[in-house]
Amino acid sequence: MNRRLWLALPLLLFAAFVFAVGWRLSSPPDPTVRSRMVGRPIPAFAAAPALAGRPGLASTDLGQGGPRLLNIFASWCVPCIAEAPALLELKRRGVPIDAIAIRDTSEDIADFLRDHGDPFERIGADPVGETQMALGSSGVPETFIVDGRGVIRYQHIGPLLPRDVGTMVAEWEKAR
Numbered sequence: 001m002n003r004r005l006w007l008a009l010p011l012l013l014f015a016a017f018v019f020a021v022g023w024r025l026s027s028p029p030d031p032t033v034r035s036r037m038v039g040r041p042i043p044a045f046a047a048a049p050a051l052a053g054r055p056g057l058a059s060t061d062l063g064q065g066g067p068r069l070l071n072i073f074a075s076w077c078v079p080c081i082a083e084a085p086a087l088l089e090l091k092r093r094g095v096p097i098d099a100i101a102i103r104d105t106s107e108d109i110a111d112f113l114r115d116h117g118d119p120f121e122r123i124g125a126d127p128v129g130e131t132q133m134a135l136g137s138s139g140v141p142e143t144f145i146v147d148g149r150g151v152i153r154y155q156h157i158g159p160l161l162p163r164d165v166g167t168m169v170a171e172w173e174k175a176r
Contacts, residue, residue: 035136035144037152038040043069043134047124050101050109057098057124063150067095067175069168070144071120072132073106075112077140082160084116089117090165095172098122102140104130145166147175 018068042059049056099120145154154171
């Protein structure tokens, strides 16, 4: 009996290995880096206007009454182009949206908004990504919902797509 067990041991180890590989392939780990700021007050910042004639954005603008979306974007970001229609739809539905432009120039931002639409009320410039890091944002685009008390209530990582509009409206309503 012991000899049979020793002979079957390689087969059992191989079967366990195949099971472990199959299990990990069927449920890969989530590589998304979530912000630790969700549920916490928005960090203090004051971003200068990204465009002449438009207001910049400060953390104090986000805790004044109702919830707002805060979109982190850049003109050089291809997925930001993909999310532009969803942001315009959110604006059309009455969701106020502010933005922080990451490592960008005023000229490139103006071109981007002219080509893809402008859903933003305020756009702050973040030339070195300092505000982005304070928010716990790991890339562009990302969108946060900040409630009327200045607490970050929701984070969406990646481009907002038409299928995400309903979720964003629901999360915005929850933050009211």
